[in-house]
Amino acid sequence: MLYWQTATMEMMYTQVAAALKQHGRSAHPRDYLNFLCLGRRENPGDGVEKSEKNKFGRSMIYIHSKVMIVDDEYALVGTSNINQRGMDGRRDTEIAVGCWEAQPDDTPINCGHVQAFRKALWSEHFGGYEDDFAIPESLACVKKVIELGEKHWNSYTQDRIEEDIPHLLTYPIDISRDGHVTYSATCSGGHFPGTKAHILGRKSGILPSRLTL
Numbered sequence: 502m503l504y505w506q507t508a509t510m511e512m513m514y515t516q517v518a519a520a521l522k523q524h525g526r527s528a529h530p531r532d533y534l535n536f537l538c539l540g541r542r543e544n545p546g547d548g549v550e551k552s553e554k555n556k557f558g559r560s561m562i563y564i565h566s567k568v569m570i571v572d573d574e575y576a577l578v579g580t581s582n583i584n585q586r587g588m589d590g591r592r593d594t595e596i597a598v599g600c601w602e603a604q605p606d607d608t609p610i611n612c613g614h615v616q617a618f619r620k621a622l623w624s625e626h627f628g629g630y631e632d633d634f635a636i637p638e639s640l641a642c643v644k645k646v647i648e649l650g651e652k653h654w655n656s657y658t659q660d661r662i663e664e665d666i667p668h669l670l671t672y673p674i675d676i677s678r679d680g681h682v683t684y685s686a687t688c689s690g691g692h693f694p695g696t697k698a699h700i701l702g703r704k705s706g707i708l709p710s711r712l713t714l
Contacts, residue, residue, distance in 0.1 A: 503702025507674075507682055510536060515680035530680050532643055536672040537650050539564065539626070542662050558662045559695050573616035573637070576600045628653075628667030647671065658687055658694045673700055 517530040539562035545555050569577045579597025581587030587595055602613045619637070624630040633645040650671030656663050657670050673685035673693070684691040684700040691700050 503699065504704045505702070507701045510674070511680060511682040513680075514676055514682060518678060518680035529676070529678060531647065531676055532640060535643070535647060535650070536674070537646075537669050538672050539668045540657050540670050541668060542657060542664050542666055544662050544664060557660060557695055558664075559657060562668060568622070570615065570619045570622075573613065573619060574601065574603045576615045576618055626667060626669040654685075654687065 513534060514530045517533050521528055521530065521533075541560055541562055543558045543560065545558055565580060567577075567579055567581070569575075577597060577599045579595065581593070581595035581597065586593045600615055600618075602615045620630060620634055623634050627634075627646075627649050631645050631649075633639070633642045636642055649667070650669060653667050654670040654673065656666040671685075673688050675683050675685055677683075682701070688694065688700055692698060693700060
């Protein structure tokens with residue numbers, strides 16, 4: 502799973518890098534595309550036996566719902582995955598709600614409900630609202646997201662437990678200008694902190710007996 506996830510991210514970054522090169526732009530691919538993840542720190546407590554896995558109180562946050570917000574005009578919140586089970590319509594039961602908010606003449610909406618939803622969501626997971634969040638496509642906003650994500654990741658990986666760190670963390674990968682993906686230098690041995698899971702994954706030579714399509 503992690504191997505193919507990395508392959509997908511690298512494919513996307515190399516396409517962005519190729520487009521920038523084609524148009525003579527000196528920008529970095531991360532100025533246009535970034536991946537983040539959700540995590541938290543929680544003190545195991547005095548009554549919990551300390552193990553190598555839980556002594557630093559790290560855990561990822563799993564959220565089943567999927568959210569897409571486009572240009573502060575359209576928001577889609579749903580449960581389905583982009584696979585046969587989620588999209589077939591005759592297997593898993595799924596639900597989704599779409600919200601579209603646009604002016605008749607296609608002029609941008611300022612402070613509309615979709616934009617307010619995005620700002621509230623970002624404020625919750627970044628630990629507060631930043632003025633740069635107002636224009637998400639701006640380079641200032643992108644740089645602020647990267648800055649906060651890396652700050653929260655550093656708090657997540659340090660030995661000292663800070664339970665009140667915001668949830669949104671930079672995904673631990675480094676991106677070259679040509680779009681090549683490597684694991685973050687902050688991760689010893691290329692593993693997620695406190696685990697043996699390799700960030701970039703490894704390609705298996707066999708297929709499991711059961712596959713989720």
